[in-house]
Amino acid sequence: MKTLGEMGEHEAIRRLVGGLGSHPDLSVGAGDDCAVAHSPCSDFDQVFTSDPVIEHVHFLPTHAPGRIGNKAVGRVLSDMAAMGAHPQWILVNVVAPPELEMAFLEGIYAGMSALCGRFGGTIIGGDLAQGKQLELHLFGTGILPAGTALLRSGACAGDLIFVSGPLGCSIEGHHLDFVPRVEEGLFLRESSGVGAVMDISDGLTTDLRHILAQSGVGAELDVGRIPKNGTLEQALYDGEDYELLFTVRPDCAEALIEHWAERFGTPPACVGRITPQPDKLSLSFPDGRVSTLFDKAFEHFSGGRV
Amino acid sequence: MKTLGEMGEHEAIRRLVGGLGSHPDLSVGAGDDCAVAHSPCSDFDQVFTSDPVIEHVHFLPTHAPGRIGNKAVGRVLSDMAAMGAHPQWILVNVVAPPELEMAFLEGIYAGMSALCGRFGGTIIGGDLAQGKQLELHLFGTGILPAGTALLRSGACAGDLIFVSGPLGCSIEGHHLDFVPRVEEGLFLRESSGVGAVMDISDGLTTDLRHILAQSGVGAELDVGRIPKNGTLEQALYDGEDYELLFTVRPDCAEALIEHWAERFGTPPACVGRITPQPDKLSLSFPDGRVSTLFDKAFEHFSGGRV
Numbered sequence: 093m094k095t096l097g098e099m100g101e102h103e104a105i106r107r108l109v110g111g112l113g114s115h116p117d118l119s120v121g122a123g124d125d126c127a128v129a130h131s132p133c134s135d136f137d138q139v140f141t142s143d144p145v146i147e148h149v150h151f152l153p154t155h156a157p158g159r160i161g162n163k164a165v166g167r168v169l170s171d172m173a174a175m176g177a178h179p180q181w182i183l184v185n186v187v188a189p190p191e192l193e194m195a196f197l198e199g200i201y202a203g204m205s206a207l208c209g210r211f212g213g214t215i216i217g218g219d220l221a222q223g224k225q226l227e228l229h230l231f232g233t234g235i236l237p238a239g240t241a242l243l244r245s246g247a248c249a250g251d252l253i254f255v256s257g258p259l260g261c262s263i264e265g266h267h268l269d270f271v272p273r274v275e276e277g278l279f280l281r282e283s284s285g286v287g288a289v290m291d292i293s294d295g296l297t298t299d300l301r302h303i304l305a306q307s308g309v310g311a312e313l314d315v316g317r318i319p320k321n322g323t324l325e326q327a328l329y330d331g332e333d334y335e336l337l338f339t340v341r342p343d344c345a346e347a348l349i350e351h352w353a354e355r356f357g358t359p360p361a362c363v364g365r366i367t368p369q370p371d372k373l374s375l376s377f378p379d380g381r382v383s384t385l386f387d388k389a390f391e392h393f394s395g396g397r398v
Numbered sequence: 399m400k401t402l403g404e405m406g407e408h409e410a411i412r413r414l415v416g417g418l419g420s421h422p423d424l425s426v427g428a429g430d431d432c433a434v435a436h437s438p439c440s441d442f443d444q445v446f447t448s449d450p451v452i453e454h455v456h457f458l459p460t461h462a463p464g465r466i467g468n469k470a471v472g473r474v475l476s477d478m479a480a481m482g483a484h485p486q487w488i489l490v491n492v493v494a495p496p497e498l499e500m501a502f503l504e505g506i507y508a509g510m511s512a513l514c515g516r517f518g519g520t521i522i523g524g525d526l527a528q529g530k531q532l533e534l535h536l537f538g539t540g541i542l543p544a545g546t547a548l549l550r551s552g553a554c555a556g557d558l559i560f561v562s563g564p565l566g567c568s569i570e571g572h573h574l575d576f577v578p579r580v581e582e583g584l585f586l587r588e589s590s591g592v593g594a595v596m597d598i599s600d601g602l603t604t605d606l607r608h609i610l611a612q613s614g615v616g617a618e619l620d621v622g623r624i625p626k627n628g629t630l631e632q633a634l635y636d637g638e639d640y641e642l643l644f645t646v647r648p649d650c651a652e653a654l655i656e657h658w659a660e661r662f663g664t665p666p667a668c669v670g671r672i673t674p675q676p677d678k679l680s681l682s683f684p685d686g687r688v689s690t691l692f693d694k695a696f697e698h699f700s701g702g703r704v
Contacts, residue, residue, distance in 0.1 A: 093499055093500075093501055094499070094500045094501075095496060095497050095498060095499055095500065096494055096495075096496050096497075096498045096499075096500055096503065096526075097496030097497060099500050101526055104500060104503070104526060105526050107500070107504065108503065108504065108507050108526075114520070115520040115522075118487075118520060118522055121522050121523065122522065122523040122524070126523070127487070127489070127522035127523040129486075129487060129522070131437055131440060134437060134440040140487055140489055140522060140523060140537075140539075141489070141523065142489040142490075142491050142523065142524050142525055142535070142537055143491075143525060144491050144493060144525055144527045144535070146493065146527055146528075146529055149527060149528060149529070180435075181424075181433070181435060181446055183433070183446055183447070183448040183537060184448075185448050185449075185450050185491075185535045187450060187452065187533065188402055189402075190401060190402050190403030191401050191402075191403060192401060192402045193399055193400070193401055193402075194399075194400045194401065194402055194405050194410060194413065195399055195400075197402065197410070197414065198413065198414065201414050214420070214421040214424060216421075216424060216427050216428060216433035216435070216446060217427065217428040217432070217433040217446060217447065217448065218428070218448050219448055219449060219450055220402075220407055220410060220411050220414075221450045221452055221455060222452075222455060223452055223455070223531065223533065224530050224531055225529065225530055227493065227529065227533075229448070229450070229491045229535040229537075231448055231489055231491075231535075231537035233446075233539070
């Protein structure tokens, strides 16, 4: 009899998801940024995601409510960005202790609405219940042309690996104030040669390992080219960057970088390439040294984050 | 500066929802059992709902995990039943302390999957995070022909009021073991003369008041005809019955009762009628006495439930 703490988040999820059913309209189940289902009688697929934002895990009681709201909606929109989907509907379950100031909760909603308004998502419902700590549970749907969702399983050996912006030190404020890469995700869906896409929530190496596992490939990261907000270790392991991590066929990379820069200003950074050996993740240093990377994944139940 | 406890759940929700945006595809926003949106490029509407199930509020740690799972999915499917929708996709956010036994969580998932399987819902994703108490946050979508959703706003003066089964004493076990009235909801959507529909989660009088408010009508309950599991007070005020509460045009009632009984065995009980005076709720007793009802709504933040 194992407890959740002994088992760890990822193994627990694997076991719970293993027992779930399937459905002919469901093209992607649990395990990507969003699940993907075909909308009946239409040319669209719909994506579904849910994210908790919990006091003392994802924010502190001293943080401004508008920033907490931004993070709550931002996490959901970032998952949709990683699929290349247009944000659609959002529901919010709030759990709160009775002594919480109503004005604080209204500040959270103002932050959520502001970010929704910017990217076309609409909050349409939810629930409010009593609990020991403040929590927000956001559920979101997005929409995109049928069969075009950007998946974690799309990387091929030889693909170049990109990140949409600098990594690390998110704890200094970025994790509350980030702007989800919704427009960049839509751009990637419409670009040629894009392989795997996901958002970086648990850290570059942890999240890259998801792409490797689901695509059946390996990767070599070119350490000198990773855009950093702090040290290399922070860029490799810190979570909550909410940048996009994606792979592009080498023959399409130049055009993609150019169009990206025209559209968004700063070009994405090429930080490595996909290699054939499954699950092997190497670091290549500027002095020519190459070392295989120690796996230091962030897991809930084995350490807090904020 | 008011706290949530001072304001109460319903007023807090009204204030939070008042600040939300609108959308041309959204036909029903917050305030019904589900939100309703038109599926782009199709003949279908989609309904959306979310429900928390929280330790010490909706269940106790001593309850069997399969029953907790049944309740969690049942609440979502009951909301869909109240719209007349076919269950579609479900996501589950779990919050749990690290010392929770994995086998307990697997038992909850087994209970959720069993009820989903019975009514065609599919669990497609979610999240697992650490917190002080065990919570499940379920998010569900359902589908139905465009423009046919059963709303709380559909009651007209003269309509007869029905409940789908006996009320009260849900705390003795029904609140964990109930079967959501999905098939009855689909039946009502396809029947003639059906006005307002909702599920009874907060108690007959509290929930009937939602129909009155949204339909701009009043009601007289015929006390002697309310099917009860305990006392009259329990039938009027206990929550978590998850029966359907609905109104039917008098000229359609006889046929509906007959077809319902053919299909489901026991006929629904006629418990009163809709009256013209907005928000007035009266009780009519077998001895001819009529009294206007004291409003004793269940509110989170002003008392626990389990």
